[in-house]
Amino acid sequence: MKKSNFVLAFCILFGIGMLYFHMNRPSTKNTFINVNSLRQPEPVAVNSSHQESVFDPTDSKRYEKYLTKYTPGYDKNCMLTLPNKYIGEGDFPLKLPGDNELNSLSDDVISCLYHRYVTTIQTFCAFKDRAGEVKRNGWYICADPAYIPKQNCIVFLSNKAFPESAFSADMVSRYKCQVHRSQFSTAETLKSWMEKTNTGDRIVDIFTMSINRTSDFAFIKTMIKDKSIKKVKQLLLELHFDPKVTKTEEYIQILKHLRLIYNEGLRIVWFDRLIHCATNRFNKCYAIYFVQPNLRDKTKGTAVVNFPTVAAIQKMKGNEIANLYFKYIETTQFFCQHILRIGRITDGGWDVCHDRMMQYKNPCLVYSFGVFTDLSFDDEVSATYNCKVYAFDPTTPFGTHQHAPKVWFYRLGIGTKYSKFSHGYVAPLQKIRSDLHHQSSSISILKADVEGAEWSSVPHMIDTNQLHDVSQLFLEFHGWGDSPNQLILLKKLHDAGFRIFWYHINPACTFNKNLPRRSRCQEVYFINTKFQPK
Structure with missing residues (x-):
């Protein structure tokens, strides 16, 4: 073959190969949920088809080395062991x-x-x-x-x-x-x-x-x-x-x-x-x-903590604000009798109102913000209540992946706008729900331990009407409670129908030297008394 003919043949074959490659390469159009709505290069959610497909543990095993090890004891909360006849009512x-x-x-x-x-x-x-x-x-x-x-x-x-x-x-x-x-x-x-x-x-x-x-x-x-x-x-x-x-x-x-x-x-x-x-x-x-x-003094009742107006709160001094802040978050307003610890008993687990979960009729959906390397709550709440769990954290050493058959992890945090943060991104709850196609799904539990981001992100959730269909809300508050905005957030939650059924003072956190009974980290658990299921 002449050299010129060889070159011509090579070029023709090369062109045909490139055309074939472009026609048959995987499409990126549906690789990510709502990718065209995002202005940043990394999308919020993974391929929606992954959520219904057979669980592939490859990524989960690859990231296992980063997780804090946790092996719960069999039937830790005795839901399988205790016969129903021992579950009573009233004061028994x-x-x-x-x-x-x-x-x-x-x-x-x-x-x-x-x-x-x-x-x-x-x-x-x-x-x-x-x-x-x-x-x-x-x-x-x-x-x-x-x-x-x-x-x-x-x-x-x-x-x-x-x-x-x-x-x-x-x-x-x-x-x-x-x-x-x-x-x-x-x-x-x-x-x-x-x-x-x-x-x-x-x-x-x-x-x-x-x-x-x-x-x-x-x-x-x-x-x-x-x-x-x-x-x-x-x-x-x-x-x-x-x-x-x-x-x-x-x-x-x-x-x-x-x-x-x-x-x-x-x-x-x-x-x-x-x-x-x-x-x-x-x-x-x-x-x-x-x-x-x-x-008991039968002429008296239970403690009730009332909030002044927002204008009055903004005029209050630091100590006065802090006293009302701690008094409020340490006063339960909703009577839940069966409190189950889901996940690690130490820091990492969370307390669920089992009474409400047993009354909950919708498919169980859990949003879990702030996990770092501890997915003990996420794994156990999924197993205990057959929930689909979506865990989020932009600071983890591992990336977005399906962690377990009903647990998905995203290197994404909660915020007031979509933006880059640490190893990942933050986004408003409204956007996250939209990108995961959960606008029409009620949330059984939303928990957030986000190291101070709660003070801006939770008001945004309320203002955008994203909490009306959240049944239980678990928040870890960080700070000394001496800021007007911190007290105003508690008032906003109260006005939205959220009532405290449990609280837990984090013993691993910093304490006030003058008031050692006060910690700057408080887990506070709310029931939505105005819950509107979808």
Whole structure:
């Protein structure tokens, strides 16, 4: 072949090859959701077909090394183990069976009864005031008008689990109580100490106690026998029983004594899963808070915190704002009885109002903003409630991918406009929902731990009407609450129908040196009382 003919043939073949390539290469038109609406080079969402296709774990396994490892214990919240007949209502939301039935139950059911009973709320107290320190050396007290300790109140301390000096000092300085310390025993009973301290005819406003073994309940039985328990308005009790070593027989004894306490009229109003006792399934210790409704001031009700007008808030001073801010976020306004910890018990997990989830009829959709390397909540809420979960964070070391069969991750954060941020982008909730085709889908849970971005992004969600169809809203607030805009946001949420059902002070955060019961990081949990499902 002549050289000229060879060159001509080569050019013809090359041209045909290029034409074939362009005609058959994958189209980019539908690779990304709503790509033409985005002005930035990286789109919000991945290919919509991925969301319904068979899960390919390739990317998930590739990014696994970046994630904080978490292996939850089997049926951590006992939803599969506990028979439905033990789910009650009213002030007995988790029923304890009689002795014969209790003795016949399996080991798993018995342990579940204990761990669920002490984390189920039986009656309502709005304002739980923290006295002492948050991290460890303190207690909550019900400070509603019906239960609040009044001047010259009586406090007996017998807790051995931690020093109570900070708590004692608060009860003296803030509530003007008489505080008496004693390590009670079968010989040194509450009744005998009331006689020694000349308080025999008085109501005991606060009584603290810790129990580390079943034999410690003997003191409770003595209080029941001599009727001194009838004079205790608030019982603050720490229970220390490691699930790894506690035997079924011991759980049975604990449950029997908890039933005795119930029969004496004391009701659980709050509980605390103590962080230092966390395991992957059950806690090794809990703080349980009881009140005696028969001793409440029947002329008074629950605490209510009202907001002034926006104009009045803008004129308030820093300390005045902070006092109202903390008082509001630590006052529950909605009664949820079954509070389930989903995800890690320590930082990373979140508390879900199980009552509302059981009433929720729409397909479960969860938006989770701010995960970094911890997807424990996202994985577990998907598995527990069969939810589709969309997790977002622009700061992660890994990129956008499908993390699990019903969990998708985007390197994207929440903001007020679409813009570049850290390793990814931020966008308004309205745009994210649009690009994911969720405009017509209600959101079961929206949670955001976004390191201060909540102060601008949440008002934008309200102003653009993006929260009316969100059933539960979980926010971690960052700051000292001394800014007018922070208080105005709480007012906006309240006006939009959001009511607090739970709050959790993050013990890993910075605390106020002068007020150690205040943290700059507070998880606050809202129910939407004006929820409009789609």
